[in-house]
Amino acid sequence: MxxxxxxxxxxxxxxxxxxxxxxxxxxxxxxxxxxxxxxxxxxxxxxxxxxxxxxxxxxxxxxxxxxxxxxxxxxxxxxxxxxxxxxxxxxxxxxxxxxxxxxxxxxxxxxxxxxxxxxxxxxxxxxxxxxxxxxxxxxxxxxxxxxxYTDCIYDPLLDEYEPGMKTSQVKTIFQTIKRELVPLVQTISAKLHLVDNAFLHQVFDEQAQWDIGIEAARLTGYDFERGRQDRSPHPFTTSFSVDDVRITTRILHDYFPAAFFATLHEVGHALYNQGIRPELEQTPLADGASLGAHESQSRLWENLVGRSRPFWKFFMPRLQTAFPEQFRKVTVEKMYCGVNRVEPSFIRVEADEITYNLHIMMRFELENALLEERLPVNDLPEAWNKKMQEYLGIAPPNDALGVLQDVHWSHGSFGYFPTYSLGNIFAAQLFDTIKRDIPDLDKRFEQGEFHGLLDWLRTHLHTHGRKFTLDELAKKITGASLKTDSFIAYLKGKYGEMYHF
Known part of the structure; x- marks a missing residue:
């Protein structure tokens, strides 16, 4: 043998x-x-x-x-x-x-x-x-x-990114999330004035943005001896081995969060690949369990860490040093609320945590319509704008801010988009377990100590590579199948406090 x-x-x-x-x-x-x-x-x-x-x-x-x-x-x-x-x-x-x-x-x-x-x-x-x-x-x-396929042409394409997951399961998950999110968006829409983020829309030196992103990446534990960051039209992570995992970002000169959170998002992916056991190298196991598992890591570091109050208690002085003119008078609380402001927006990667999933749902519906030939390609821009109006109450003024914003369809990556929402759900479920195991996690973040979190993720998730499916991982790590409860509770708790409901 x-x-x-x-x-x-x-x-x-x-x-x-x-x-x-x-x-x-x-x-x-x-x-x-x-x-x-x-x-x-x-x-x-x-x-x-x-x-x-x-x-x-x-x-x-x-x-x-x-x-x-x-x-x-x-x-x-x-x-x-x-x-x-x-x-x-x-x-x-x-x-x-x-x-x-x-x-x-x-x-x-x-x-x-x-x-x-x-x-x-x-x-x-x-x-x-x-x-x-x-x-x-x-x-x-x-x-x-x-x-x-038996039921749906989308099934085998979804399976490429999320092994074992069916389109019908995604629809059920999205129905559950939509039922909770739409009332939240409606409630918050009447209170948008409570949170200001105009201070994030200023001119920011591009090199300084690059440098502060690199600093944040190092703090998380991303190993630049085994990785690097470059620029690309759409941020991505790629891995050539566990010792060469690269990320990219894109920089907007007039909106600080774009590059910063793109870097944190891609760092989450990269930490996963850098944490796979070297013994699995050069085999099909040396990758993430699925795209949902991968997106759980990118969304965890971007949102559950990077958009948390404890993170900004630690990081705000560094940001003020990098951008004294723009942030000198901005308090930690104002920064925390600003980077979490809920507002319907055209661009998915810049969307807040609540409306983000509505972006995913509309793409999922459009992909299915295209594949099932219910929607001709030439009619896609109009259908896109209608979905944006239906889900977010806004319509993009041009194709660049609408149907052309994402790189995925140029790669033929039909079936990818749902994994972002699956990642959000799994990230929240994981984070509940992590906080039980590390009860002083917030205090650690306030002190700039993120290695406890990374070590936990390395031990419980990263090390396994592709050994398990997403649902198997959820059961193994959290004791339960993938479920939306933690994610919904997280959103209601965080944004209920911010918007007083």
Whole structure:
């Protein structure tokens, strides 16, 4: 058995190296690649993705997995070997249903679509991006049909990001959240005057914004010896190994929270990948459990830490040193309320914690309509604006502030958006457990001590990599399946205090 296991690991290690080479090229495309390199980069990405897929669906891997099945069954469920065989088998069975030619076609199309999206967003003209979006959509529908589904074409695409989760489950979760959030938004809308954040809308030196973001990232425990930050049109995190996990941010010269919270968000992702056990490296286990699990970490550090009162009690003097003119007279309480102000806004990544999930729900509904061919691509901007009006009571004045704001559809990432809300829910559920285990957590934050939190996350979550599904993790760590109770209670408690209801 050991010989078969070693053979499997050797093959997976080679595939892992190719996939990480793809990731390096993808990182470069979004950061430093000149625009003239787009066509060649699309070809390179497609070629490497084709090679990696061919190697993974090789009959030899299927044979090895079959021969190792009995061995895995005799091991503890959470052992490294049993988990590797189980997760690889799940990935292999799915990959075998998809032709390598389709994989390379999807990668090639999305590389071109990203460049088209970047240009279209800069010029705020959806019509320039529409043909590329249609191509991505057609390819992903083909991909979903290859994987197969019973009830909903969205199911296999959602499963790519959240293994085991069904569209029907997401709908139920969203109905529960919507039922609670809409009355909250209505109540707060009548009290917007209670919280001012005009002081966040000033001119802020870009280098100073960069530096304060780096300082905050270091404080959380992000290891710059094993990572770096760069700039990109849309912030993201990518990992080439547990020792090379990179983040990006974007800076707005006239709105401080954009870059600062983008950095904290991506740091949350990066800390997860840097915390995976080195023994899992070069295997399919060396990644986050799911996108929902990953987003729980980004949203936890961005919101539950970065938008907390204890955090600003510690960090405000540093901010005042960096921006004395803008923040000298701003109190901790004013800063805390300002960065948490609830107000319907056009841009998802800048949305407050309450309206953010409404942004996700409308994208989820639009994705389903596109995939089920109830909504033609050319009608998407109008449908987007109608949904914004329905959910948030505002309509974007142009495509850049509306339908073109997110990078996801240029990558063909249909099924990704719900994981942000799942992450919010899991983050709150985790945080309740963390505060029981570390009762003086707030006091630690006030003193600038964040390593206790990071150590807890490393021990209970990060270390496992992809061994468990999101629901398995929730049960293992918190003792209960994923549920909305903690998240709703958190929002009502925090914003009830701020807005006096």
């Amino acid at each position: 050991q010989e078969n296991l070693n053979d499997l690991k050797k093959r997976l290690s080679e595939i892992n190296d190719i996939n990480h080479a793809v990731a390096v090229l993808g990182w470069d495309q979004q950061t430093y690649m000149p625009s003239g390199g787009a066509a060649a980069r699309a070809r390179q990405l497609a070629t490497l993705s084709h090679i990696a897929h061919e190697k993974f669906i090789d009959d030899a891997i299927g044979r090895l997995l079959g021969e190792l099945h009995e061995y895995a069954g005799g091991l503890p469920y959470d052992s490294d070997d049993a988990s590797l065989i189980r997760v690889t088998k799940r990935d292999y069975d799915k990959a075998r249903r998809v032709p390598s030619s389709l994989v390379s076609e999807i990668v090639h199309a999305s590389a071109h679509a990203f460049e088209a999206w970047r240009k279209a967003r800069n010029e705020s003209r959806f019509s320039d991006f529409a043909p590329y979006l249609q191509r991505n959509l057609d390819l992903k529908k083909h991909y979903a049909r290859c994987l197969g």
